[in-house]
Amino acid sequence: MSRLLNTISKPLCVATVAAAASPFVASGSIYGVPAPIVFGAVAYGASMISETSKNYVIPMITDDYTGRVAVNVVAPAVTGAATALIMFALDGTSLDIGTAVRGFGLGFVAELGGNYVNDEVLIPLINPAI
DSSP states (O other): OOHHHHHHHHHHHHHHHHHHHGGGTOOSEETTEEHHHHHHHHHHHHHHHHHHIIIIIHHHHOOOHHHHHHHHHHHHHHHHHHHHHHHHHHHTTOOOHHHHHHHHHHHHHHHHHHHHHIIIIIHHHHOTTO
16 A cells, blocks of 8 residues: 555544544534534644654654554544644633543544544555455
C-alpha cells in the first residue's frame, strides 16, 4: 500500500468516526458550525499530522521501526487532546474534568476506530490484493 494513500485515507476514517460519535459527547455549534463537523475536522487535522510524521518525517530521521511505533502510540493521545480543546470551545470559559475526559475519549476512540476502519475495511475494498 502506498504511503500517500494511507496518509490520506486514515485521517478521513478518523474524521468520519469522530463526526459520527460526537453527538454522544457534545451538541451545539462553534461559531455556527455544527459540532460533528468541527470534531471531524479537528480529528482529521490531528490524525493527518500523526500520519504525515509517521510516513514521511520519521523515516527521514531514522529508519528504525521504533519511531513509527512511537507515533502509533502517541497518535490517539494527540487526537484526544485536540478534541478535548474543542470541548473547551463548546463549553465557553469553564471546562470541568468530566467534559475534558469526554472530549479526550472521543478523539482517542476516533483515532483507534478510524485506524481499524482504514486497515480492515477501506484498504481491502480499495485494493483487494493486499
